[in-house]
Structure formats: structure tokens, C-alpha cells
Amino acid sequence: MRKLTTLFVAIMMILLFTVACSSDDGNNNNASSSDNTDANTENTETISGEITIMGWGGGNELQARKDATDVFRELYPDVKVNEIWLPADSVDQKLDAALAAGDAADVIMMSPDWKGLRSQWLEDLTPYLERDNIDPEEVFTPGADEGYVTPDGVREGLPTTQSTFMIAYNKNIFDDAGVPYPTEDWTWDDFAEIAKQLSSGSGADRTYGMVRHWIQNRFAPFFYGGKPYNEDWTQQHIDDPETIKALELIEDLIKAEALPDDAASESMPMDAMFVSQKAAMYPLGLFEAADLAEKIGDNFEWGVVLPPKDPNGKNVNIKFQTGFAMNKDSENKEAAWAYIKTVSMNKEVNDLYAKVGIPALKESADTTFAEMTIPNTDIKQVEYLRGLEDAEMAPWGGAINKATDIFEQLMEEITTQKSTAKEAVEKYAPLIQEALDEVHQ
């Protein structure tokens, strides 16, 4: 028995020792790779070697990423590229595990809405941009490059694709209700009035002014010029009068049944609700525009308009951005930088991206993308491009996931009519503040 106990203890010690050593190794790698970074040195040698890239996606978007990698291979035939593409919902865990273990890819797909979540593992790309004399403001589509530089000046990545929202509307329902089509100078008060006018019927036969889309919760704080938190997310602004007023608008629309309540919104998928003409309006992201257009087919006439304006005259919009970052521990930083530069700024690559999102390269966005229409429609994609510059970065997620979860609870109390907007804010604003404080501790 004593022998068995000794054996058990010995095995456990070996395991713990192995893990401790591997952890130390990772730290040492971090330190040495940072010390060895000499990005200001002009690289005159041919870029070669091997890199691994890791990203996520599916369908056409993933194909565009793979095609972009093929373009890189043609430009840099001496670099062997290994690709790891994961489904979007499994990226976080696998990436964090790989980063912690010190064997993450050289180039990592990233999003500014990570909000510094993985900053410690990402290389500052500023020296690389300076070395190659690249001015992001000249190169990139206005609004595309926002959020990639941390408040302390570290550039974590370069942009590749962006997506914004338009409000899609069913012209038939507008015509039947005798309501003029919305124009881009409309306000959120106009929106609320129109949504109420378009709503009719009851129970399963109810037609709603607008579907309940997951993006609405993210739009909500901005309706009247408010915001969920300050620039460096140290202070919540959910209890600001502008934000409360915006949440009261949602509350009012639910009560008036211009927006479906929880039971109604769960009765069918939100896109099906718009396609089956049970909702007159739909916040349509670029990423789903082609899919929705195909579902609608010739069933009814529809159009798109920029989301309503806030009191400052700005069309409220949210953007989702995807870029690429470099792993600090990469052993082939030159090839990694070449890959990032190619998939972010190469014209051929950005023209490929135009099929799945707003390309980062201004030249491609203004030409290839702007000339394209949403498939199966004559609606020009350029409308989405116009919304990008003023769009707010997706406000929730990444390092502030806990605050995000609390905000979702706040919204749920409003949409289930458990609390008024004011009551919900009183209850949850301190908790959101607590969650933000935790991030900065």
C-alpha cells in the first residue's frame, strides 16, 4: 500500500513539475521573442520558411479567406502556409488554450471587439507599418481601421473585412398601411411611430413593425446619442438619461406590440418572420443580406435604408470587424507580417473580400464593393459602405463579456416586461460597473 502511495505521489509530482516547466518555457519564449524583435531593420532577404495561420468562419466567407491565402502563396512561393480554420463558436476556447500552451499560430484572426482580451500575446504592428511607410489613414476604408490600436498605442492587428447594418423594409406592408417609405434622415422617434403604424392583427396573425433581432440590444444605447460606457470602458453610461430614454423606447414598442414580445419572437426565427411578412422591418447585416434576399425571392418588394439618426444627426449603426494579428511568439515574424499585409492591403485579396464584406482596402471598397449589388436584387451594396464610417464598434464582448451578460439580463427584464427600463437600469447598472471594474483590477 505504501509503495502504491509513493508511486501515486511520484506520478503526480512529475505531472505538476512538467506543467510548471512548460509554463515557464512559455514565459521565457515570450520574453526572448520580444527582446529579439527588430522590426525596424530593413528586411532585404527573400521571405521564406513556414507559418501557421488560424481563423474562423464558414461558407463564402471562409472560401474568401482561403482564396486570399492562395493569393499570398502566389506572391510568396517560398513560404509554406499551414491553415487552421475553425467554426466561429469553438475559436475562443481553442485559441486561448493554444496561446496559453505557447503553440498558437503565427498569424491569428482577431476582432477589435475583443477589447484587449488577448493583448499580452499579440505583437505590436506599429514598427512594421512604419518600416514599410504605410499610412493606415490613406490605405484603409474610413471606419475600417477603428479599434485595432489599444488606448496605450499598441497596434494589435490590421483590418480585413467589415459589416454594417441597414434597415430592410417590406414595401407591400408600407403601401397597405399607407405609410411612406423611410428615408435616411429619419429619427428613432420616427422609427417608433412608423413601427406602430405598421403593426396590426393579434396572436399568431399579428404583423409587427419590426422583428426582434439580436443586434437591437447592441443598437439600443445609441438611439438618442447615449453610449453603454466610456472610451476606455472604465465607467458605465447605462444610467445616463439618453441611454434610459433609448431603453424606454424599446419598452414602449414591446408594450405597443410593435416589437414582438419574448413569446412571439420565439415563435419563429426572426428572418422567417420578415420573409413571411409578419414583420415590416428587419435590421439587415451585410453578412446575411444575400441569404435573406434569396429567401424573399419574388415574394414581395423590399428596400433598405440607413438606420435612423440620433439627435446629433448621425445614423446609428454597429459594425463588426475582422482582422489579423501576429503572435508575439511567432518564429517567422517576417513571413507573418507579409501574410497580414497581403490579406489586409492587397487589391486582389480585397476584391475577393468584396463578395462577403466591406473590404478594408479603400480602393477595393470604393470600386469593386461599391459597384456590387446584393445578390438577387438591384440593391447596391454601397449603402452599407456609407454606414461604416459613423458606425459604432460592436460594443459588447471580449474582455467585458461579464458586463455583456449583465446587459443582456437588463434587456431581458425589459423585453419580458418584468421591469420598466428605469427599474432595470437601477438594478443592473451597478452590476455592469462592478463587472467593468473587475476587468481593470
Place this chain on the structure above:
Amino acid sequence: MKKKYSSMEKREARQFYMYISPWILGFFIFTLYPVVYSAILVFTDADRTGVGDFIGLQNIINIFQDPLFRKAMLNTFYFVAVSVPLSLLLSVLIAALLNKKNIKGMAIFRTAFYVPFITAGVAVTLLWGWIFNTHYGLLNYALGLFGVDPINWLSSETWAMPAIIIMMSWSIGNTIIITLAGLQDVPEQLYESAEIDGANGFVKFTRITLPMITPTLFFNLVIGVINGFQIFTQPYVLTEGGPNRATYTIMMYIYDSAFKFGEMGYASTMAWILFAIIMILTLIVNYTSKHWVYYE
């Protein structure tokens, strides 16, 4: 005196350890090591990488001041308190029916009750989502035939947890099969003796069948309690813990803390508290079993 092993015995022992080693190593690496490591994490503020500073008992103190932990725990107790007795009751009743002799197609009935248990949890849960649909669901349609107004099964704080319990009651095939095996083990002569003494069906069931299957019920109760406290997939897929956290269980909170909020230390602490609760309840059930479980 120390026993001397022959060379054959030594060779056999070596072969034994060689063949068993993949499982032993697997156990050490994939089970024991994570368990030990999670116990260490209880005393740290480890983030999503599993690395953090030592913070003593702070996680435990925080948990007992955390209203969301209390809410999740209460929801879990509610689920266990209703679903476990209900599943035991239903499994006994259904197993008794499936134990009837001289009924044609009994194998089909037994299979039909077992199939939901082996059907993929997520697929079944999504299917039930449609059954519970307020406007177009089968359940509200059936209730409507009896004049019952549509129930907001999944969007009402009152009905969401009962909806999950109803759904779980549909997939008790395994409990039914175990209970059925218990019923088939009851000696036939006990019933024959009772019949000679004039016992009716109810008396035979309560005085013979139930006492004789108490070991089976005991097993099902323990397994039911252990599984019940770990309910995750169904509320995660069906209601995402809502509405307003009405179906938010402790396993969902552990998952969110670890993988959504990146609080590995906090999540590990909750996991160990859950383990302690399950262990205590299992010991209580085990202790009381001597008063109600009958062994031949």
C-alpha cells in the same frame, strides 16, 4: 515473510501493467490531474489560461455573497426536487406496463420508450422547442382542444422550468429499463402466495412489487440526483437559462464563468461546491436506505 514470485508470475505482472497502462495513464492525465488542478484553482484568481495568483478563500467567500449563485442553485434544487421523484414515479408505472405478459408487440413498446434516451440531446431539445412553441406548438394545440389558453412555455418565468422537467420526463428510457429489470427479478411465487391469500392487484403491488424493487429505486434515485444536479444541455439549448434566469442552473453558471467570463478559479470553486452538495445528498440517501431499501 515476503513472497517470492516466479519468473512466470513476474512476466504476467509486467504484461498486466503494460496492457493496463494506457488506461491508467489516461486516468492520471485526463481525470486525476484536472481534478487535482481544479482543486488548486479554488484558491487562485486564475483566468481563462488557468494561471492566477493565490487568493486564499476569497472565491468561496465571493460565491456565498453572489446572488446569481444562489439563484442558479435554487433553480437546480427545484429541478432535482421535481424531476427526480417524477421520473421515478413514471418509470415504475411505465415499467409495470412494459412488464405485462401476453401483449403483442411488447418489444416495440419497450424500444419506443428507450429510444428518446439514446437520441442526441441537442436534437431532441430543439424538437421540444417547437413542441413548446406558444403559437404553433403541438402541446398548446393539444391543450387548446380542452379549452386551455396558450401557455408561454419558454418565455414565462413560471412555466419555463416545468417545460424542461416535462421534456426530461420524456427521456427516462434508461430508468425504465433498469426498473423493468428489477420488476422481472421479483420471484413469481411471492405473487402466487399472495393470490392464494386473496390479495388484490393493488395489495400485490404495494406489499410485494414496491418493496422488492427498492434496491432498483435506490439506484435510480442516486443516479437521478447526481445527473439532476448536472442538468445543462436542455436549459442551455432550450431557454439559454432564461427568461430572466428562471432556468439558469449551476452547471450553466460554471460553464459561463469558465469559458465565457474566463474565471477559472471561480468556476472551479463552484464545481467543488456542487461536488460537495452531490456527495452529501448521496450520503444522506445512502444512510436512509437502510430504513426503506429491502434486500433479499
